[in-house]
Amino acid sequence: MKATFYFLIFSFATSVFAQNPGRIEICPTCEVKTLKDGIEAGMKGDTLLIREGIYKEFNIVVNKPLILQGEPGSVIDGEDRGEILRIVSDSVTVDGLTIRNVGTSYMTDWAAIRVVKSRHYRIQNVTLENLFFGIYLERSDHGVVVNNRILGDATDEYNSGNGIQLWYSKHVDVEGNHVQGVRDGIYLEFADEVRIADNVSTKNLRYGLHFMFSNNDIYTGNTFEDNGAGVAVMFSRNIRMVGNTFRKNWGSASFGLLLKEINDAEISGNTFEENTIGINIDGSNRVVYSDNDFIKNGWAVKVLGACYTNTFSRNNFLYNSFDISYNSKMNDNIFDGNYWSEYTGYDLDKDGVGDVPYRPVKLFSYIVNRTPETIILLRSLFMDIIDFSEKVSPVFTPDNLVDANPMMKKQQ
Amino acid sequence: MIKVENLYKKFGKNQVLDGLDLQIGKGGIIAVLGPNGSGKTTLIKCILGMVIPDKGSIEVMDTPIRRTWKYRSEINYMPQIADFPGNVRVRELFDMIRDLRQRPDRQEELVELFGLEPHMQKRLSTLSGGTKQKVNIVLTFMFDCPLLILDEPTTGLDPAALIRLKRLIREEHSRGKTILITSHIMEFVAEIADEVIYLLEGRIYFQGSVEELKKMTKQKNLEHAIAALTTTTADA
Amino acid sequence: MLKILKYSFYDLMRSRWSYVYFLFYLLLGFVLLFLNNDVSKAVITLMNIIIVLVPLIGTIFGIMYCYNSKEFTELLLAQPIPRRSIFLGQYLGVAGSLTFSLVFGLGIPFVIYGLFKSNAIFDFTLLLVTGAFLTMIFTALAFNIAISNENRIKGFGYAVLLWLFMAVIYDGLFLISLILFEEYPLDNFSLVATLLNPVDLSRTLILLKLDISALLGYTGAVFKQFFGTNAGLVISALMLLMWTVLPVWRIVFVAKRKDF
Numbered sequence: 043m044k045a046t047f048y049f050l051i052f053s054f055a056t057s058v059f060a061q062n063p064g065r066i067e068i069c070p071t072c073e074v075k076t077l078k079d080g081i082e083a084g085m086k087g088d089t090l091l092i093r094e095g096i097y098k099e100f101n102i103v104v105n106k107p108l109i110l111q112g113e114p115g116s117v118i119d120g121e122d123r124g125e126i127l128r129i130v131s132d133s134v135t136v137d138g139l140t141i142r143n144v145g146t147s148y149m150t151d152w153a154a155i156r157v158v159k160s161r162h163y164r165i166q167n168v169t170l171e172n173l174f175f176g177i178y179l180e181r182s183d184h185g186v187v188v189n190n191r192i193l194g195d196a197t198d199e200y201n202s203g204n205g206i207q208l209w210y211s212k213h214v215d216v217e218g219n220h221v222q223g224v225r226d227g228i229y230l231e232f233a234d235e236v237r238i239a240d241n242v243s244t245k246n247l248r249y250g251l252h253f254m255f256s257n258n259d260i261y262t263g264n265t266f267e268d269n270g271a272g273v274a275v276m277f278s279r280n281i282r283m284v285g286n287t288f289r290k291n292w293g294s295a296s297f298g299l300l301l302k303e304i305n306d307a308e309i310s311g312n313t314f315e316e317n318t319i320g321i322n323i324d325g326s327n328r329v330v331y332s333d334n335d336f337i338k339n340g341w342a343v344k345v346l347g348a349c350y351t352n353t354f355s356r357n358n359f360l361y362n363s364f365d366i367s368y369n370s371k372m373n374d375n376i377f378d379g380n381y382w383s384e385y386t387g388y389d390l391d392k393d394g395v396g397d398v399p400y401r402p403v404k405l406f407s408y409i410v411n412r413t414p415e416t417i418i419l420l421r422s423l424f425m426d427i428i429d430f431s432e433k434v435s436p437v438f439t440p441d442n443l444v445d446a447n448p449m450m451k452k453q454q
Numbered sequence: 455m456i457k458v459e460n461l462y463k464k465f466g467k468n469q470v471l472d473g474l475d476l477q478i479g480k481g482g483i484i485a486v487l488g489p490n491g492s493g494k495t496t497l498i499k500c501i502l503g504m505v506i507p508d509k510g511s512i513e514v515m516d517t518p519i520r521r522t523w524k525y526r527s528e529i530n531y532m533p534q535i536a537d538f539p540g541n542v543r544v545r546e547l548f549d550m551i552r553d554l555r556q557r558p559d560r561q562e563e564l565v566e567l568f569g570l571e572p573h574m575q576k577r578l579s580t581l582s583g584g585t586k587q588k589v590n591i592v593l594t595f596m597f598d599c600p601l602l603i604l605d606e607p608t609t610g611l612d613p614a615a616l617i618r619l620k621r622l623i624r625e626e627h628s629r630g631k632t633i634l635i636t637s638h639i640m641e642f643v644a645e646i647a648d649e650v651i652y653l654l655e656g657r658i659y660f661q662g663s664v665e666e667l668k669k670m671t672k673q674k675n676l677e678h679a680i681a682a683l684t685t686t687t688a689d690a
Numbered sequence: 691m692l693k694i695l696k697y698s699f700y701d702l703m704r705s706r707w708s709y710v711y712f713l714f715y716l717l718l719g720f721v722l723l724f725l726n727n728d729v730s731k732a733v734i735t736l737m738n739i740i741i742v743l744v745p746l747i748g749t750i751f752g753i754m755y756c757y758n759s760k761e762f763t764e765l766l767l768a769q770p771i772p773r774r775s776i777f778l779g780q781y782l783g784v785a786g787s788l789t790f791s792l793v794f795g796l797g798i799p800f801v802i803y804g805l806f807k808s809n810a811i812f813d814f815t816l817l818l819v820t821g822a823f824l825t826m827i828f829t830a831l832a833f834n835i836a837i838s839n840e841n842r843i844k845g846f847g848y849a850v851l852l853w854l855f856m857a858v859i860y861d862g863l864f865l866i867s868l869i870l871f872e873e874y875p876l877d878n879f880s881l882v883a884t885l886l887n888p889v890d891l892s893r894t895l896i897l898l899k900l901d902i903s904a905l906l907g908y909t910g911a912v913f914k915q916f917f918g919t920n921a922g923l924v925i926s927a928l929m930l931l932m933w934t935v936l937p938v939w940r941i942v943f944v945a946k947r948k949d950f
Binding site for chain 3: 463465499502503504505506523524525526527529531533538539540541542550551553554555
């Protein structure tokens with residue numbers, strides 16, 4: 043109460059004594075011509091209104107709670123000389139600016155906007171072009187990054203950075219951003235309780251989204267298309283992946299989703315379409331896969347290494363070259379009640395469930411694992427005959443790997 | 455009309471034509487005779503370009519026939535076995551051949567002569583052997599060509615049709631055409647042929663008029679003359 | 691030649707087998723689309739049928755036609771028509787009527803189903819084009835067998851053997867050799883082996899559309915070059931053309947020298 047009272051007094055005082063209370067205008071012809079000057083002149087809580095114009099500045103440090111409000115056409119050009127905006131204070135908002143030409147360095151990770159050890163930040167409607175790192179959140183919790191456009195033009199992994207990077211940052215909301223042409227679209231390392239929603243991450247060199255050592259996060263409604271590989275989730279726990287789209291991640295080591303050492307995750311309602319590998323699972327346990335659509339992938343699900351107690355149910359497997367591929371004869375995972383477009387059984391009792399179990403692993407997928415060139419014999423009559431005989435009496439494929447209740451109709 | 459020089463043809467190990475020389479002038483009915491396997495059909499097919507000789511040359515109407523096909527428009531050929539595509543109707547067959555030949559014809563007249571009108575809409579596979587042969591005759595005689603080649607034309611014909619066929623042949627003869635016939639029916643040959651060519655082992659063994667042949671073999675009729683010819687060669 | 695083509699085509703179009711073939715495809719198209727209600731699945735099933743059945747039908751039809759039309763051929767040979775025209779005309783008549791049955795038999799149900807509004811139209815067109823090529827190729831191969839074998843039982847045997855070899859045995863040998871020599875780089879070998887069999891070639895051409903995601907999973911550089919770019923499509927199409935032209939050329943070559 044007392045603090046509020048003082049704050050009101052303070053506000054009143056500034057509004058009385060400052061030339062334009064609570065708001066500082068910056069433009070090439072104004073009294074305040076640079077952001078640095080504006081920040082220096084600004085008081086806590088002020089709005090810096092950045093008018094249309096090109097501001098050639100870098101190493102701008104925001105060290106007090108300010109609102110940096112960019113008008114359309116307001117551009118900060120770093121001229122490739124280093125980091126551009128560095129936020130070291132709580133409660134800073136950056137809105138509507140265009141920032142371009144971040145310097146590339148092999149020593150430090152220069153970013154367009156870096157938030158360091160600060161909370162309650164908000165970065166929105168910002169456009170980043172020709173960047174090294176985009177938005178870099180470093181030990182900064184409780185922030186919001188929404189509706190930004192990050193348009194990189196990276197060509198090599200070694201000299202490119204990530205679009206949005208979270209490092210030791212918790213409780214961050216990353217929403218509605220569009221990231222393309224960087225190394226990893228969105229990268230999380232030691233970032234817990236993060237929510238990533240409705241972003242589009244595309245044409246990135248490495249991953250659309252990349253988790254390392256991050257727990258209890260959720261990502262939902264995102265689209266990952268045409269990246270080096272879609273999403274990699276590694277060494278993390280309790281990740282919920284819901285309603286995302288993974289499309290057209292093509293290449294010899296490419297996949298829609300890679301799970302490596304992941305435990306207790308939920309993957310549901312996603313669409314995996316036309317990826318070389320839909321989901322590549324390596325050493326992941328207790329993951330629940332349900333209600334996903336796997337459409338026209340090379341391999342819908344490829345299981346490598348030891349994976350235990352995973353459950354696949356109510357998924358649609360549609361026209362994949364291979365539905366499931368295993369590299370061992372062991373199986374501890376459950377497939378139940380999925381729809382398989384290749385299923386040719388019948389349903390005499392009309393309960394919607396096929397009367398004959400479906401074996402989703404083809405012998406051919408083993409042969410291809412062993413001799414990759416044999417892929418060229420895909421869909422040949424000879425392979426169909428071999429697969430058929432294997433289905434009738436399994437010799438090479440896990441005996442218990444069956445879906446005992448294959449659905450007769452695609453689930454909506 | 456036809457000039458064959460030094461013609462050789464071998465089927466596998468079987469030397470069918472062995473240096474055959476032959477000259478046939480314009481006009482006349484020439485019967486090509488000889489025992490089975492003597493090369494009659496091969497000779498005819500060589501003239502028609504259906505069999506390609508190993509060696510030698512053939513001229514039809516003073517033009518070498520090697521690698522050409524246009525000269526065939528001056529020949530009417532009646533094949534030995536009258537088998538036609540079964541799905542086709544008689545009328546369609548006539549129409550097709552007329553379409554291919556593109557020259558004036560007397561189909562109507564001949565169809566009437568052989569009483570084929572009731573069969574015009576029938577498919578060829580449903581016709582009897584004799585009727586097929588009549589169709590074959592109509593096809594052969596409907597165009598006006600200077601050279602006719604008839605391979606066993608009498609097969610399967612009833613006497614009435616045979617008489618009409620002979621009349622047709624004579625009629626063509628009277629128009630100055632050259633007609634080459636093979637037949638096993640000596641009566642027919644004796645009755646109709648001006649000249650006989652006797653083939654043996656791929657060569658011309660005898661060429662001359664029927665009278666000359668009879669004189670040479672000292673036989674009264676052609677059948678015996680031919681038989682004598684065959685036995686003398688067998689003896690020789 | 692066009693006249694011969696016309697008569698052969700009409701003749702075939704009137705034969706019962708053309709109807710059976712046409713109706714078979716018509717029925718297949720309708721069953722696939724209207725019982726399944728799924729164009730993508732229909733296209734995959736069709737592909738399996740096309741690469742197996744079309745060569746078989748082409749071979750059998752081709753060889754049957756050759757032997758059955760012997761009299762027709764001989765009738766034509768005595769007519770003032772060059773041999774090339776007779777045989778090309780007959781070949782095009784057979785291949786044409788088969789292609790006609792295939793394209794219309796499958797095309798009609800797809801058009802009724804609303805193919806033009808579906809994005810599967812490219813896949814489907816590719817299927818039909820490949821099917822047409824396979825028809826032409828295998829009919830030509832059958833003509834070659836027939837023209838070189840007077841004995842129809844033998845000819846028929848060779849024809850069935852040819853189909854069996856191309857459709858099944860070849861791939862078996864192919865697979866075995868790939869596995870036997872797996873330590874060696876096999877990129878070039880497998881691509882060449884594919885190009886040398888028209889069935890495999892057509893299959894690959896369709897794979898490029900249907901299973902590109904899986905094909906791109908393989909690391910080999912040559913593969914990548916082949917499948918990842920339009921080179922694969924162009925080379926495959928050219929090879930299919932070669933496979934059509936060469937046997938047809940041989941028909942004419944042999945026919946010109948053959949005795950009847």
